[in-house]
Amino acid sequence: MQFGGKTLRKIACLALLLAVTGAGCTQGPDAATIAASKKVTINVWGVNDDESVYDPIFVDYHKLHPYVTIQYRSFRLEEYEDQILNSLAEDRGPDIFLINNSWVGKYMPKITPMPTVTKVAEQQVVGTLQKKVEYTLASEPTVSLRQFKLDEPDVVVNDFTRTVNVSTDTEKRDYQQRVVGMPLSVDTLGLYVNKDLLNAAGVSTLPQTWDVFQADVTKLVKQDAQGNIIQAGAALGTGYNVERSPDIIAALMMQNGAEMAAADGSPTFMNIPQKLNGLRDQPPAYQAISFYTDFANPAKAVYTWNNKQPNSLDAFIQGKAAFFLGYAYDLPIIKARAPKLNLAITSLPQIQGNPQVNYANYWGWVVSKKSKASDIAWNLLNFMRTPDESAKYITAAKRPAALKSQLTGQLDDEDIGPFASQVLTAQSWYKGTDPKAVDTALVTMIEDAIAGGTEEVPNAVHTAADKISQTIPYGSVQ
Numbered sequence: 001m002q003f004g005g006k007t008l009r010k011i012a013c014l015a016l017l018l019a020v021t022g023a024g025c026t027q028g029p030d031a032a033t034i035a036a037s038k039k040v041t042i043n044v045w046g047v048n049d050d051e052s053v054y055d056p057i058f059v060d061y062h063k064l065h066p067y068v069t070i071q072y073r074s075f076r077l078e079e080y081e082d083q084i085l086n087s088l089a090e091d092r093g094p095d096i097f098l099i100n101n102s103w104v105g106k107y108m109p110k111i112t113p114m115p116t117v118t119k120v121a122e123q124q125v126v127g128t129l130q131k132k133v134e135y136t137l138a139s140e141p142t143v144s145l146r147q148f149k150l151d152e153p154d155v156v157v158n159d160f161t162r163t164v165n166v167s168t169d170t171e172k173r174d175y176q177q178r179v180v181g182m183p184l185s186v187d188t189l190g191l192y193v194n195k196d197l198l199n200a201a202g203v204s205t206l207p208q209t210w211d212v213f214q215a216d217v218t219k220l221v222k223q224d225a226q227g228n229i230i231q232a233g234a235a236l237g238t239g240y241n242v243e244r245s246p247d248i249i250a251a252l253m254m255q256n257g258a259e260m261a262a263a264d265g266s267p268t269f270m271n272i273p274q275k276l277n278g279l280r281d282q283p284p285a286y287q288a289i290s291f292y293t294d295f296a297n298p299a300k301a302v303y304t305w306n307n308k309q310p311n312s313l314d315a316f317i318q319g320k321a322a323f324f325l326g327y328a329y330d331l332p333i334i335k336a337r338a339p340k341l342n343l344a345i346t347s348l349p350q351i352q353g354n355p356q357v358n359y360a361n362y363w364g365w366v367v368s369k370k371s372k373a374s375d376i377a378w379n380l381l382n383f384m385r386t387p388d389e390s391a392k393y394i395t396a397a398k399r400p401a402a403l404k405s406q407l408t409g410q411l412d413d414e415d416i417g418p419f420a421s422q423v424l425t426a427q428s429w430y431k432g433t434d435p436k437a438v439d440t441a442l443v444t445m446i447e448d449a450i451a452g453g454t455e456e457v458p459n460a461v462h463t464a465a466d467k468i469s470q471t472i473p474y475g476s477v478q
Helices: 005-021 031-036 055-064 077-089 101-110 145-151 154-160 195-200 210-220 245-255 284-296 312-317 328-337 374-384 387-397 404-410 435-452 454-469
Strands: 040-047 068-075 096-100 117-126 132-141 161-165 175-179 190-194 229-234 321-326 343-346 363-367
Touching: 031 117, 031 132, 040 077, 040 374, 055 068, 055 374, 055 387, 068 077, 068 374, 096 101, 096 374, 101 154, 101 161, 101 363, 101 435, 117 374, 145 161, 145 175, 154 161, 154 363, 190 195, 190 328, 195 210, 210 229, 210 321, 245 284, 245 435, 284 435, 284 454, 312 321, 312 328, 328 343, 363 374, 374 387, 387 404, 435 454
Parallel strands: 040 068, 040 096, 229 321
Antiparallel strands: 096 363, 117 132, 161 175, 190 321, 190 343
């Protein structure tokens, strides 16, 4: 076949155009890329935080992945876990959801560990004169275990890494340590102070040790002629009406040298730790519980609280207690309900001469094992934890950072600084697969110790340990 000069010129022009635009030799996306770039909705469930604190992050991610729509739903704490468990059981649950750091053991069967890479569709611009956006299927590395351990505080590493079977062969086992959750912040137990009550009592400095705290309490408590407490030095000493009393008593035990649990969640706090053998004649938990319950013992000089008092947070907000032990998440509640309260916040008191020990209670994002888009979900979580994006959350939500690199910038913050300053020394303990039952056992232990006095403390401790042991499945591992 022969072509005339005019036809040859047309073919040449067409070839040149294809070469310039890149259209002639470009194949369309393959089936895997097409599937990966289909529109998808990622459902994210959280607790307490409003959607506004995450919106900037979600908008940034959507710009990079326009086919991904993120729907966020927030729940009240009281309803949250029931909603999660019911939805997962009925296969209508979220792709990503929050769990408390004490829930990790309980939720391990329901979540998928972070993969080493995620396969997601990425945008790219092709052509020169006639540009167009196409997608390619990219394998993006997630944060490595080594980097995670460098970036995160020890408490996060201990809570959110687990040894898991990553084998896809049901006949084989391949156990590796993997990240299983991604916290953006770490909250710690701190001390809230009513400065007006301290000023009136002539207390000029905030207590940094428990000895000073005790001395201050005796100056701040007020009783009427009948011995009724009309102003508490501290909302502290009982179980049921003290917010997060299981955390407070655990913090005291740990500060005093107790080891709370073994790797499988079995309680060990009723024992003398091996490192203290020959140095203590009784488990450190005993002294910690006696110290705590003395604040509710009318025979003690530090008596300041009892079970007739209101909830500890309510008492503080109402100006009926000078000291309240709480978390950063309590601050918005206090400010909303008592905007004129002359408030100060300081770190958790420590035992003079002992290593500093603080207590962590916080949340981490996990990916549901039932998610049909787990690669995108984990890709989103890795995006959320990057310094630029996570900074948007901790600034908007007023939370202490989880990334160590961001903590220094928070230390001078009047509201967040005291909590952020404790993150690197914060600890938690593994509560097995039924953390609520563990908390209930500790509250009962406190009340039993109050009812029976000092002589009852060993029995209360061992009874609590027995109850906790019954919640630990045989052969469970952390």
